[in-house]
Amino acid sequence: MFADFLRRLTAPAPAPLSDPDARLALGALLVRVARADGHYAPPEVARIERCLAARFGLDAEAARALRIEAEILEAEAPDTVRFTRAIKDAVPYEERESVIEAMWYVVLSDGVRDAEEDAMLRLVANLLGISDRDSALARQRVEARMHA
Template identity: 65%
Template sequence: MFADFIKRLTDPAPDTLPDGDARLALTALLVRIARSDNVYSPAEKARISQIVEHRYALAPADRDALLADAEGLEAEAPDTVRFTRAIKDAVAYDDRLAVVEAMWKVVLADGTRAKEEDALLRLVTNLLGISDMDSNQARKRVEG
């Protein structure tokens, strides 16, 4: 189902993603962060739902459809390095920075910072072209 989308995303010279595709890719990245510690908790799923509903001004049915599609895409997406680099090449910097903040919200949603989540978030942040300082500031905004 997502094969064509993944192929377009991982093309050596991807075009900027249309808004709907960018939403899907970025939401799938949030799901990947949540699943990185092998526990996709109801709190993490609820936080992702809240983030995408608010960020994209979605009705509940549209939010749920986006999340379901993102969960499917995440399961089929290539390794995190290729997937994240593809997002970097196809999504504007400001959107990627906002996603780093959203990733921190997901990591902190269940009240526990698992080492797997921290490690993946550091890797993803770097691959998205976001500095450690910007990521740290995003985390502080979320915690504050």
């Protein structure tokens, strides 16, 4: 289903992604991080939908549809390193930076800070070109909002 998209994304010199493709790719990263601990919990699914809705100005049904597509893409996507590096090459820095914050929302949404999810988020942030410091600051902003 997503073979052409993945082929374009992992080409040696990928073209910048169109807005719908960038939404889908970034949604798939959210799903990948949420699935990292082997538990894809309902609070994580709900948080992904809220992140997608807020980030892209979608209504609940459109966010749900995007999340479902992102789940399919994530399942078909190559290993995390190739997939994330391809996104880094095709998505502007500002969007990559803000998606780290969304990932922290997803990781922390089930109330458990899992070592596998932490490790996946560190890997993804690094591959996206986001420093550990900026990722930690994003996490702190998320934690502050969640406990406010």
